Amino acid sequence: MRQLPGIGDYIASAVLSIGFDQPYASVDGNVKRVLARLFKIEVPVNQAKGLAVFKTAADKLLDRGNPGIFNQAMMELGAVVCQPRNPKCDSCPIQSHCAAYKDGSIHKYPLRLSRDPVPEYPIAVGVIYRKDRLLITRRPAEGLLGGLWEFPGGKIEKGEDPASGCLREIREEVGLEVTIDSYLTKVKHAYTHFRIVMEVFRCRYVSGEVKLKAHTAYRWVRPEELDNFPFPKANLKFMHFLYSSSKEDPEVTVESVGEQR
Ligand code: SF4
Numbered sequence: 001m002r003q004l005p006g007i008g009d010y011i012a013s014a015v016l017s018i019g020f021d022q023p024y025a026s027v028d029g030n031v032k033r034v035l036a037r038l039f040k041i042e043v044p045v046n047q048a049k050g051l052a053v054f055k056t057a058a059d060k061l062l063d064r065g066n067p068g069i070f071n072q073a074m075m076e077l078g079a080v081v082c083q084p085r086n087p088k089c090d091s092c093p094i095q096s097h098c099a100a101y102k103d104g105s106i107h108k109y110p111l112r113l114s115r116d117p118v119p120e121y122p123i124a125v126g127v128i129y130r131k132d133r134l135l136i137t138r139r140p141a142e143g144l145l146g147g148l149w150e151f152p153g154g155k156i157e158k159g160e161d162p163a164s165g166c167l168r169e170i171r172e173e174v175g176l177e178v179t180i181d182s183y184l185t186k187v188k189h190a191y192t193h194f195r196i197v198m199e200v201f202r203c204r205y206v207s208g209e210v211k212l213k214a215h216t217a218y219r220w221v222r223p224e225e226l227d228n229f230p231f232p233k234a235n236l237k238f239m240h241f242l243y244s245s246s247k248e249d250p251e252v253t254v255e256s257v258g259e260q261r
Contacts, residue, residue: 009051018068025058026071027051030078036110037082037100045110118190123198124166125153125235127242128178130205133220134242136229137174140216144191149219149229152176153198162199170203174218175211178203184241189234200238 013024027035032045035057043050063070081088089101100106128135128151136149152173156165163180170178184200210218221229223242231239 009055014071017071021066021068023062023064023067025055025062025067026075027054027058028075028078030082031058031071031074032078033084033110034074034078034082034094037087037106038094038098040099040105040109042111044113046112118193118195120195120197122156122162122165123153123196124156124162124169125151125198125200126166126170126178126180126203127151127184127200128170128176128203128205129181130220133222134226135174135176135205135210136219136221136226137212137215138217140214145232147230148232150232150235151200156199163201166199166201166203173213173215175213176208177206179206180204185238187234187237189237196234198234198238200241 010026010028013026016022016024017026029045032054035041035054036043036045039057041053041057043053045054058074061070061074077092077094081092087106089095089098089106092098092101095101100109135152137152138149139145139147141147152170153166154169154173156162157168160168163183166180167178170176181202181204184202187198187200189196189198212218219229226239226242
């Protein structure tokens with residue numbers, strides 16, 4: 001049964017014990033809480049590797065003659081009597097066996113691991129104008145946001161102000177010297193395991209030829225052409241600022257396309 005998609009240990013044990021009288025203890029969150037208090041189990045209930053400890057404890061208690069009724073009783077006990085905040089110990093049928101009740105440590109159990117805070121990274125990004133075009137670069141095909149286009153930028157270093165970080169990142173990523181014309185906006189975006197706070201600057205090309213460090217291609221595009229390229233969502237959040245305003249620099253002529261493999 002465990003081979004079926006979406007069927008975990010808890011469901012498989014519940015079905016086998018309740019439906020087929022098989023001797024499998026079923027352990028859900030309610031049952032873990034009861035067991036944690038009953039035996040003062042010092043393993044966090046939200047730690048995957050701790051499941052075996054709770055399974056072993058439940059297996060030892062299991063009424064092998066009536067596994068289905070036992071499992072339902074344990075689940076019910078956790079849901080109705082041994083509740084998370086205000087357990088009804090006075091009406092609990094296993095009170096006399098409960099280790100946490102005996103020494104008054106009920107509210108210490110179950111133990112929980114506090115989740116690590118999601119890291120947040122400060123990012124500086126430069127929209128570089130050269131004549132009536134903007135520089136965009138394509139990320140490597142492999143890895144995060146693979147193959148998408150973006151504006152040059154990267155992580156702001158410790159102690160660095162966002163504008164300096166923007167100039168440094170542009171120099172490192174695409175080898176250009178630019179000046180900052182103005183601050184455009186701040187964008188916050190959450191990925192699965194981290195968040196970014198992106199400071200976006202409007203920059204003006206000064207000198208240099210594009211030399212890509214990690215990116216695989218670049219384009220100098222007109223603002224109205226941006227729609228033709230796939231961008232990460234974080235970039236799309238400030239793109240509307242660019243459609244209506246192209247900065248002219250009549251003294252500079254540019255090549256518009258580049259590839260680096
Ligand atoms: S005595 Fe209280 S803490 Fe212990 S199992 Fe019963 S309800 Fe839960």
